[in-house]
Amino acid sequence: MNKTVYKLRPSDYWRIGEHESWFADMAANGFHLKKMRLQFVQFVKGEPKKMKYRIDVSIKKKITPEQIQMYAESGWDYVTSYNYFHVFSSPVELNAPELHTDPAEQSYTLKELDKKLAMNAGIVAVAMILMIVMLSAIWFLDETPTLVLVEGIAIQQTILTIFIGFSAYTSLQAAISIRALRKDLIGGKPIDHHAPWRKHHRLNSVIALLFTAVVGLGSIIPFVQLAKGDTKTLPEASLDLPLVRLADVESNPALVRGESTYMSDNVDWGNRYTYEWSPLAPVQYETDENGVVPGRMWKDGSGEYSPSMHTRVYQLSIPSIADNLISDLIKRYNYDYSGEDFVKTKHPTFDHLIVHEDEAMKEVFASKGKAVIHVRYYGYADINSIIENIEEKIEIILE
Numbered sequence: 313m314n315k316t317v318y319k320l321r322p323s324d325y326w327r328i329g330e331h332e333s334w335f336a337d338m339a340a341n342g343f344h345l346k347k348m349r350l351q352f353v354q355f356v357k358g359e360p361k362k363m364k365y366r367i368d369v370s371i372k373k374k375i376t377p378e379q380i381q382m383y384a385e386s387g388w389d390y391v392t393s394y395n396y397f398h399v400f401s402s403p404v405e406l407n408a409p410e411l412h413t414d415p416a417e418q419s420y421t422l423k424e425l426d427k428k429l430a431m432n433a434g435i436v437a438v439a440m441i442l443m444i445v446m447l448s449a450i451w452f453l454d455e456t457p458t459l460v461l462v463e464g465i466a467i468q469q470t471i472l473t474i475f476i477g478f479s480a481y482t483s484l485q486a487a488i489s490i491r492a493l494r495k496d497l498i499g500g501k502p503i504d505h506h507a508p509w510r511k512h513h514r515l516n517s518v519i520a521l522l523f524t525a526v527v528g529l530g531s532i533i534p535f536v537q538l539a540k541g542d543t544k545t546l547p548e549a550s551l552d553l554p555l556v557r558l559a560d561v562e563s564n565p566a567l568v569r570g571e572s573t574y575m576s577d578n579v580d581w582g583n584r585y586t587y588e589w590s591p592l593a594p595v596q597y598e599t600d601e602n603g604v605v606p607g608r609m610w611k612d613g614s615g616e617y618s619p620s621m622h623t624r625v626y627q628l629s630i631p632s633i634a635d636n637l638i639s640d641l642i643k644r645y646n647y648d649y650s651g652e653d654f655v656k657t658k659h660p661t662f663d664h665l666i667v668h669e670d671e672a673m674k675e676v677f678a679s680k681g682k683a684v685i686h687v688r689y690y691g692y693a694d695i696n697s698i699i700e701n702i703e704e705k706i707e708i709i710l711e
Contacts, residue, residue, distance in 0.1 A: 316356060319352065320513075321348075324482065326429075330508070332367055332505045334509045334513075336363055339401075344356050344357075348392050363401050364402050364404055365391075367397050368383075369421045415501060422493065426490050433480070436479050436480040443476050446469070447473050454643065462596075464591065537588065537589055540588070540589035541587060542586070543584055544584065545578070546580075546585045548569055551585075554683075554708040556685065556687050556698065556705055562691060567604070568606065582602045584599065593628055596626055597624070611672075619691030620691070621688070621690075624641065627682055634681075635663075638679060638684060653668050661680065662679060662680050662706075663680050664679045675689070676702060678706065681710055685709075
């Protein structure tokens, strides 16, 4: 039984002369063309033979039986087709006449393909522009690119844009190359059936490897994020997690959990913690916690004292982006205040510490090494209580 072997295509599909030359060299080494696929070519291992290969172009993807018969009568056997290219072979010793003896006449076979590739390049270019606009909105509309990168919400879209961008590049290159080939044929310059292919083979192999890795990574990441992500009701007891807790900040034994205002999937969303993952922040937590101190009132008389806390915790893969992440967190979640309201404070424990106080609302942004914590607290506890708790919890992230 003949053995089937798959080889990576040496160059882009429109490089006709390089493919003809490659097929002939492969046959001389005992690998005979059977079928062309998207990136790989199927060969059958056999005895080495000196073969000639020629590629005929037709806007129709299927070649007619009549045309196959006509070429066979001239000594050319049909082998396979890919896109608009049809491959024929003939033993060298048969000395079969060329499929096309007049380059100018052969140029007419490329006329419709030239138009189609130009139209395809235009469509893909428009799609690329739209993807860039949409991706730019995700990355830069609220001017928080580091946060977008860390949370991993745009990784898949970015990789998709890279894929479309590569498709746009290859489509444009195909259109330009076929048009240039057609001009050469019109000028009487025939296709070089022995065109060197090894240089493009090496380049194509590297690009294919990198492209496969990037697209593969882009396909896996969303599934990993989905598998790792989870939301649960925050238990009243302390957890061995780097979460600043409302009870620890309040330090009031009379504090009890507030009534649930929204339940979904058996999760109390007023008292919950969410775990997320991304390549640049493999550990991410977001929490909401609400409490009530019975019998105590807000100072403005608006009702029973009900402190609350929202936290975000990040363990970064690249510690150097912590400062930019804090800046982006301030931009993203600062709804009513100017940048001047956030004060950078020196602290012996933290690399960065930024605080903001406004009556009962207190915010702290802190980082140390690969750890970043953001706490937004509503209540009357001292801000130093928040900082001390962050100081304790941030060590858990660094372990």
